[in-house]
Structures are given as C-alpha cells and as structure tokens.
Amino acid sequence: MMLVKTWTKRFCMTVLFLAALGTTFQCISGVKAETMKNWWLDYSNSYQEHQQQYEKHATKTISLVFKQLNKASTLSTQISSQPVIAETPKLEDAINWNQYEKHTVVATGYTAGYESTGKSPEHPGYGITYSGVKVKRDLYSTIAADLSVYPIGTILFIPGYGYGVVADKGSAIQGNDLDLYYETVEDVFNEWGKKELDVFLVQMGNGTLTEDELHKLNNNETMQVFRQQYLSTKEE
Template identity: 70%
Template sequence: MSTITKRRAKKAVILLLGVSSIATMGLLVAQEQVKDNNVTDDINDLDKPSTNSIDEEVILQIDMKANVVNNQTNIQDDVEKSTLPPDSTIAKSNASIVVPNLEQYEKVTVIATGYTAGKESTGKDPSHPEYGITYSGVYVRRDIYSTIAADLDVFPLGTVLYIPGYGYGVVADIGSAIKGNKIDLYFETVDDVYKLWGKRKVDVYVIKYGNGILTENILEQYNRVAMVSSSM
C-alpha cells in the first residue's frame, strides 16, 4: 500500500471515530434530557393537587358558604318572629299593635298590676336623677312595646310578653312586691293605672325569653319595626 493510500485510510478511520463519538454524545445528551424531563414532570406532579382534591375543596367552600347564608336567614327569621308575630291588629294611638297567633306561644298565668314612674310607685319625683330609669337602665315607656316589671327568675330582662288588653311588654324593671308569677305594667299616670287596668289575673304569652340584657337601642328597634310593619 502506498503512502498516500495509507494516509487516506487513516483519515477515514479518524473521521469515522469522530462521527461515532458525536453520535454517542448526542445519544447521552438526549438520554439526560429525557431523565431531566421525567424528573421535572414528577416534581410538577407533586406540586399539583389532584382533580379530586380540587373538587372536594370547592364543594367544601360552597357548603360552608351555604351554611352561613342559611344561618343568617334563620337568625333573621327568628328576629322577625320574635318581634312581630303575624295576625290581626288592634288600634293603639297613631299606630297599631300586631296581635300574635297566640296558640304558638307559651302561656303563663300571672297577676298583673300597674305602676308609674312617680313617687306613688317608685318613691322618686321628677327632680330625682334616676326618675324614670328602670333596673335595666332604659327609661320607662308606654308604646307598642312598653316597659314592664317582673321577677327576673321567671322572666329575665329583655323577655317579650304579649299581654291581652295591654299589648307587648318588655321586661325592663323589678319591684319589691313583684315576685313569682306577678308583673307590673307601666302606665304614664295614676289615672291610667286605675281606669285602664287596675289589677287582673291574666294569661300572658311569651314571645321571646330575654338574655338578661335590654338597651335603649333594642327597645327602640322593637318599636321602630312595629311602626313600619303597621304602616304596610
């Protein structure tokens, strides 16, 4: 073999080896890329919650929101039922008192008397700093929802009663003689006490038991809602 031929054969072998090396390196790189892609996919799969998890989470959130809405609706229904029981009405000054469907409420038989804010009932006259202020802190009131006195062991502060012949009474006060099943109804004058009420044995209806708290805002809200209802 001539020297030229040997040189050409050597170059061909080198070229062939180079091509093989490049191909091998390319294959290795491709394999590494595949491995990297598989690892990335595995990591992504770990980060992603399953479709079932997402669905369960969404359903749980929807259920929670529905429960909140239902609770708010139930609370609103309770307020409306406790403050304005539906039925016929009777006139009271410029407004009207909603007379509840009495069959749905607890009935309690009591002895009911009347009292005023004056000296004859409370020992206080208008010059007294606590004149007209009840045990609960609210002022006496004769309205659609009036203030009354009761034994707090029987009817806690804030209890709403319907008293036939008088209207709604909200327990706001106490009295030394008001024990057990006795209540004292507020009237503006002594004449009103004697002419409009006196002393009676009467069945009263518990619209709502109080929680021991009564404020001017609560009492005002009762009467405001009653006024709006009566004007409809």
C-alpha cells in the first residue's frame, strides 16, 4: 500500500513539474501552448507529406530502372550469336597487281574442240597442249601464246579470267595475242569472247611445264580460298 502511494506521489510531482516548465517557457518565449500544438501538427503533416512524396518518387525511380533493364534485356536478345563471316575479296582486289609488269594483249577464248583446234575427241592429241600437259580451266588455267614473247611456263594474271599459264601455241597467235582456255563453246561466248586488256606478268617461263608443276600451282594452300570461289562459280 505504501508503495502505491509513493509512485502516485512521484507521478503527480512529475506532472506538476512539466506543467510548471511549460508555463515558464510560455512566459519567457511568449509562445502559447496552442501555438506549440499547431507547430507540432504542422511539422507532423509536413513530415508525412514529404514521406509520401519520397515513397512515390522512389517507386517511380525503381519502375524506371526495371523498364531500362527490361529494354536492355530485350535488345541483348536481338543480337545474333552467329559469328560474322567476312566475305573473301575477289582475286583482282586481294593483290596489288601494280607490282607486276603490265602488258596490253588481245585475248580470245578457245576450247579443245574441233572449232578451235581442228581435233575431235577421238584424236590422240585431243586436249593435249604443246607443253604436254592437258588443258585445264582452274585457278591456274592453261593458255596459248606466242612462245617468242611468252615462253612455256610463263604465268600471267588476266583480270576477269584468273591466272593463265602458257602451255600451248598456235600458228595464228602472234605478238601479244593470247588464247584463253574454256571447257565449252558456251563458256567462251558467255564468259569471255574476245577482249583487249592489260594483263600482269607474274613470272616468265623457262620453256617447260609439267602436270606436277601445274598441280602444285592449283593446290597451293595460300590460294585455296580463291580457287574455291572459282570452283563454286563453275559448279553453278
């Protein structure tokens, strides 16, 4: 019982002390209790308003971040995972041909057939060149020339045709005339015909050419990308 009275007494004294303190503050500052109450209410309302605006702004910011992340994710899925394969340039564009001596020639397409050589497929010399190698249309093709100008084995680069290796001759071929080998008459008319153009002297021949030498030229590893381009075109 005594303990309850003691705590009641202490509580009343605390309340009186706070009341006296409030009265003293009002007397000194001139601020009334009602004014303090209004300040406190204004502060509470202002704090709540700022808190709501902050939460609203934070929500918008988070939403914007998620939108940007989603957009970035969408863009990333549109990027192809397939490797980019560079297109192999044409042989004419892959090498600086100006480093070689340039010659102006008149080049005519020809075949191994009767219309060009007077030989039929039954002839023992059909398709065999003066050098002894068989006619060939490849990356390095057999061509005919005036052997006093371009000896057997001479390598020329002929724009639009490729490499030509002198393997044959002809009685009608004089000076800077060339005959370029094609497999069919249709190929001659469709792909070449007769042209005057500049060719490039890659290597002067020594008067001989073998099947093995021609095979090595056409199977040079560094040139296979260009050979495949030609063979693909040929198959089409």
